[in-house]
Amino acid sequence: MRRENRQRIARVALDVPLDSLFDFVANDIDEADIGRLVRVPFGKRTTMGVVVEVADHSDVDTAKLRAVEEVLRTVEPIARNDLAVARFCAEYYHHPLGQTLLGSLPPALRTARAAQILRSMEARYFAVTAEGAQVDLDRLPAKSVAQRGLLSALKAGPRAENELAAALPRFRPALRALLDKGWIATAQKPAETAQAPADPSPSSFELNEEQNAASAQILEALGRYQAFLLHGITGSGKTEVYLQSIAAALAARRQALVLVPEINLTPQLEQRFRARFPSASIVMLHSHMGERERLQAWLATQAGRVQIVLGTRLAVFAPLPSLGLVIVDEEHDPSFKQQEGLRYSARDVAVYRARQRGCPIVLGSATPSLESWSNAASSFDGSGSLKGAAETKAAQSRYRLLSLTHRAVPTSTLPAVYLLDLNREAAREGVAEGLLRQIEQRLKRGEQSLVFVNRRGYAPALVCQQCAWVPECSQCAARMVFHRADRRLVCHHCGHTSRVPARCGECGSADLAPLGEGTQRVEAALAAQFPDARIVRIDRDATRAKGSAQRLFDAAGRGEVDILVGTQMLAKGHDFPNLTLVGILNADASMFSADFRAPERLFAQLVQVAGRAGRAGLPGEVWIQTRFPNHPLYAAVQQQDFAAFADMQLAERNMLLMPPASHLVLLRVEGRKPGDALRFARGAVDLTRGHARDVTVFDAVPAALERKAGWERVQVMAQSRSRKALQNFIGEWRKAIAGAAPRAIRWTLDVDPLEV
DNA sequence: AGCACGCCGACT
DNA sequence: GTCGGCGTGCTC
Numbered sequence: 001m002r003r004e005n006r007q008r009i010a011r012v013a014l015d016v017p018l019d020s021l022f023d024f025v026a027n028d029i030d031e032a033d034i035g036r037l038v039r040v041p042f043g044k045r046t047t048m049g050v051v052v053e054v055a056d057h058s059d060v061d062t063a064k065l066r067a068v069e070e071v072l073r074t075v076e077p078i079a080r081n082d083l084a085v086a087r088f089c090a091e092y093y094h095h096p097l098g099q100t101l102l103g104s105l106p107p108a109l110r111t112a113r114a115a116q117i118l119r120s121m122e123a124r125y126f127a128v129t130a131e132g133a134q135v136d137l138d139r140l141p142a143k144s145v146a147q148r149g150l151l152s153a154l155k156a157g158p159r160a161e162n163e164l165a166a167a168l169p170r171f172r173p174a175l176r177a178l179l180d181k182g183w184i185a186t187a188q189k190p191a192e193t194a195q196a197p198a199d200p201s202p203s204s205f206e207l208n209e210e211q212n213a214a215s216a217q218i219l220e221a222l223g224r225y226q227a228f229l230l231h232g233i234t235g236s237g238k239t240e241v242y243l244q245s246i247a248a249a250l251a252a253r254r255q256a257l258v259l260v261p262e263i264n265l266t267p268q269l270e271q272r273f274r275a276r277f278p279s280a281s282i283v284m285l286h287s288h289m290g291e292r293e294r295l296q297a298w299l300a301t302q303a304g305r306v307q308i309v310l311g312t313r314l315a316v317f318a319p320l321p322s323l324g325l326v327i328v329d330e331e332h333d334p335s336f337k338q339q340e341g342l343r344y345s346a347r348d349v350a351v352y353r354a355r356q357r358g359c360p361i362v363l364g365s366a367t368p369s370l371e372s373w374s375n376a377a378s379s380f381d382g383s384g385s386l387k388g389a390a391e392t393k394a395a396q397s398r399y400r401l402l403s404l405t406h407r408a409v410p411t412s413t414l415p416a417v418y419l420l421d422l423n424r425e426a427a428r429e430g431v432a433e434g435l436l437r438q439i440e441q442r443l444k445r446g447e448q449s450l451v452f453v454n455r456r457g458y459a460p461a462l463v464c465q466q467c468a469w470v471p472e473c474s475q476c477a478a479r480m481v482f483h484r485a486d487r488r489l490v491c492h493h494c495g496h497t498s499r500v501p502a503r504c505g506e507c508g509s510a511d512l513a514p515l516g517e518g519t520q521r522v523e524a525a526l527a528a529q530f531p532d533a534r535i536v537r538i539d540r541d542a543t544r545a546k547g548s549a550q551r552l553f554d555a556a557g558r559g560e561v562d563i564l565v566g567t568q569m570l571a572k573g574h575d576f577p578n579l580t581l582v583g584i585l586n587a588d589a590s591m592f593s594a595d596f597r598a599p600e601r602l603f604a605q606l607v608q609v610a611g612r613a614g615r616a617g618l619p620g621e622v623w624i625q626t627r628f629p630n631h632p633l634y635a636a637v638q639q640q641d642f643a644a645f646a647d648m649q650l651a652e653r654n655m656l657l658m659p660p661a662s663h664l665v666l667l668r669v670e671g672r673k674p675g676d677a678l679r680f681a682r683g684a685v686d687l688t689r690g691h692a693r694d695v696t697v698f699d700a701v702p703a704a705l706e707r708k709a710g711w712e713r714v715q716v717m718a719q720s721r722s723r724k725a726l727q728n729f730i731g732e733w734r735k736a737i738a739g740a741a742p743r744a745i746r747w748t749l750d751v752d753p754l755e756v
Numbered sequence: 757a758g759c760a761c762g763c764c765g766a767c768t
Numbered sequence: 769g770t771c772g773g774c775g776t777g778c779t780c
Contacts, residue, residue: 012780017757022780043779044759060780099757743775 011053013098023058026068035077039070104317108295125187127158132183146174158187214402215244221360227399229376230364234611237408254324261333285311313346331363337754367604374660376401415613415620417638429525430517449581450564458484459514469506477707494709538566571608582613584624666753667716670746677714687736694725
């Protein structure tokens, strides 16, 4: 029996929190359409999906089956490689495939109006008609300048509308007129001319021996998978090594993917890349781009018209058909980990991609994550003794370590680091006398100072002098931060603001005083101390307006500022040539954190801020205010010895069985009603009884921030030395939790959580 | 996730 | 008498 018109079924991944694929009838579809975007009817709405499989029968009731509405053939299918990346992420992070896959696409392609957006973006092309080709330009009326210009431009060949509009004055009416005369018509898009490999301009300065050695090793690995950890002190010229490697990848006609942290995505970096590769096509990819712009960049990359993709974590999903090199700059940076939805680590996904595509990946940092550090070290026994000898050996040197131990500019040296003991030294508004004296010296010498305070606002709390009452956010388990400029209290967790109370909410006293120091208070204190100094504050509040951060940085770079006061925003990527002093105010704050990674983060932050001092010739000094001058972390910062610090931390992690000595997953639970979250989380722990093979499940505990925006938050940690055992466990646990969770509970599993 | 349906409280 | 709260169920 022969069946005419055999029915074809497209199995489609949709942006819904369900694990299953959905079947649709699509008779004009075949294997080559796997990875294509399709518009499908779904319930009462229409949505976008991706064809993941093609079959000729469906197990779903024929009555239920509906037909694909449209196959988007103007976009190339998502490559098999990239589908595999999505599949890996969905599996590893235990997130629905549809949401993972659709979430990795530019937002414009996820909407049902994707086809419309694509159409509107497609440039119209115009060319002369046979009739138009006959027209003698000189015989046109003298006054029709615009028409003559347009016709002569098109006689040279078809051109895109947007190009013409940009190049010719009064383009629209001229276009109209020539179309009416029938001399020109819309035309096919001319065939792409293959892009010549970009010729890099020569390096701006000679690489030193270490940089050369590092580059040589990366170059040697082009064309195969190899992970490198490029550990270079601040100012050691890691970027030059990246540029050198990228040049080689481009010369081999391969694409390069460069990931940078969110805050570091500065125009300067883009400028540096463009200056270095003037004839290469470089696109940016980050979440602050408009939807068109982002789609455009994505499409150009997919079409192979782009040589370098420079972006934040989301760029790790860019469709690069000929990927040949991956760079992750500041690989330890927390912004590479997504904190909602698909909770992926862009650094880890980047390693997966490099391995999949058989190309090198360079993870660069002055203060690498302990995960990467242990992957690169041969001495660390991080994989645990449970593994067989062969496996352990393979795990020991998974990454190759490349070290840059000297500053690239020979005249610049690492800054000297000093501690200011707050137990012995008076402080004014949080600024120690010793630091004030240092700043004064810099002012006299005409040099710049930077004061780092990792808190915005005037004071992190307001406190009643009579009964010690402190105003708290009504929605969060957190103190309200006092912002003096706008005379308001602000919650830094949910954004809620309120008026400054005139009296204590407890005892009615009018004696409320600010407690602790934020950037605003330090700025005010310094202004009072040094009335003639030019002081600029740089934090999220001061740089809210678009471009204002850049203006402030530029002004500081030109030497128009004597003292910079600010938060982390100051810590990264900006060079202030005249800066010779860095003061660090509340470094101790994270000493009390329950998070086992707090010291690692603090060390990275201190090194990063310290690195701002003395970058160009002038010797720099760093002064850290602390009540714990004997803490070993500060000793390590003073020595600027990352290896010593890392080994100390790794020993601790080994003892406590924390990453990288083990692997973690966190169940995060949120509930609106008091007690709901804790009750459910405890139930989730009970579900694991008898199922946690080689996995330790800890008790449900309140999250670091117990209540946020009205939601109570509880978490459960599960730990294992075996990644595989943990993965199996998570799969089972997730199913059990999903079956038990009522609607009033929000929950997610965070694989390899960063903040615990 | 959306989007419906459905069953109990205060209102033009 | 309706408008509308959010609990439960389904989407090829």
